[in-house]
Amino acid sequence: MTRASLDKQPDEVAAMFDGVASRYDLVNDVLSLGQARLWRREVARAVAARAGERVLDLAAGTGTSSVAFGAAGATVVPCDFSLGMLREGKRRHPELPLTAGDATRLPFADGVFDAVTISFGLRNVHDPDAALRELLRVTRPGGRVLVCEFSRPTWAPFRTVYTEYLMRALPPVARAVSSNPDAYVYLAESIRAWPDQAGLAARLQRAGWSGVAWRNLTGGIVAMHRGTKRG
Numbered sequence: 001m002t003r004a005s006l007d008k009q010p011d012e013v014a015a016m017f018d019g020v021a022s023r024y025d026l027v028n029d030v031l032s033l034g035q036a037r038l039w040r041r042e043v044a045r046a047v048a049a050r051a052g053e054r055v056l057d058l059a060a061g062t063g064t065s066s067v068a069f070g071a072a073g074a075t076v077v078p079c080d081f082s083l084g085m086l087r088e089g090k091r092r093h094p095e096l097p098l099t100a101g102d103a104t105r106l107p108f109a110d111g112v113f114d115a116v117t118i119s120f121g122l123r124n125v126h127d128p129d130a131a132l133r134e135l136l137r138v139t140r141p142g143g144r145v146l147v148c149e150f151s152r153p154t155w156a157p158f159r160t161v162y163t164e165y166l167m168r169a170l171p172p173v174a175r176a177v178s179s180n181p182d183a184y185v186y187l188a189e190s191i192r193a194w195p196d197q198a199g200l201a202a203r204l205q206r207a208g209w210s211g212v213a214w215r216n217l218t219g220g221i222v223a224m225h226r227g228t229k230r231g
């Protein structure tokens with residue numbers, strides 16, 4: 001098993017991430033030309049976790065996306081369903097309470113988090129709408145969500161170049177640096193098949209989130225969507 005297909009069967013997705021876990025963060029940095037770090041900083045700034053708050057970082061993988069939320073004294077709970085990613089996360093960040101759980105059936109009670117966030121994870125979930133509803137369920141009334149995901153570059157000429165880069169350059173570069181280059185064919189395909197900014201905003205609203213808005217990063221390669229749970 002090397003890559004998931006676009007129907008995103010959970011066992012295939014988990015196995016694919018198990019297989020890339022050890023080099024996941026390195027490959028991210030290389031393939032994003034260092035932008036991944038900038039995106040993580042922006043996500044942490046947007047979540048703005050305060051001391052004493054409880055933050056869920058869903059699809060946290062190796063926990064790299066989680067570390068920044070704890071900086072201001074919040075308690076962050078990273079959750080993922082790939083045991084390979086969690087194991088690598090535990091090795092790197094033994095202090096984090098890494099938790100095994102499926103995004104569509106979260107192992108948490110209602111309303112226990114002040115903020116919930118998911119970075120580069122929602123696109124991989126078999127049923128993203130169910131995950132958005134689960135995120136809403138575990139958030140307290142008045143709490144907030146931040147979804148960071150690949151999106152659609154806003155400037156048409158750049159969009160063309162980007163699509164060419166993605167489709168043509170990603171698999172050969174991945175072949176040079178990744179233990180599982182096929183996983184990066186899936187990455188390119190899954191980005192192309194994912195909704196644009198307005199499309200994802202509509203899905204957040206349908207799941208029950210209010211005050212939904214988004215901000216583009218790197219010309220719309222990535223978008224951060226936010227919303228709140230009605231009080």
Ligand SMILES: C[S@@+](CC[C@H](N)C(=O)[O-])C[C@H]1O[C@@H](n2cnc3c(N)ncnc32)[C@H](O)[C@@H]1O
Pocket residue numbers: 010013014017058059060061062063064065079080081082085101102103104118119120121124125126
């Ligand atoms: C691209 S990684 C992102 C990791 C991390 N958030 C980051 O920003 O580096 C996507 C993660 O989503 C997880 N994932 C996919 N479907 C999931 C599901 N249904 N439940 C929980 N985690 C899931 C995968 O196991 C993988 O670790």
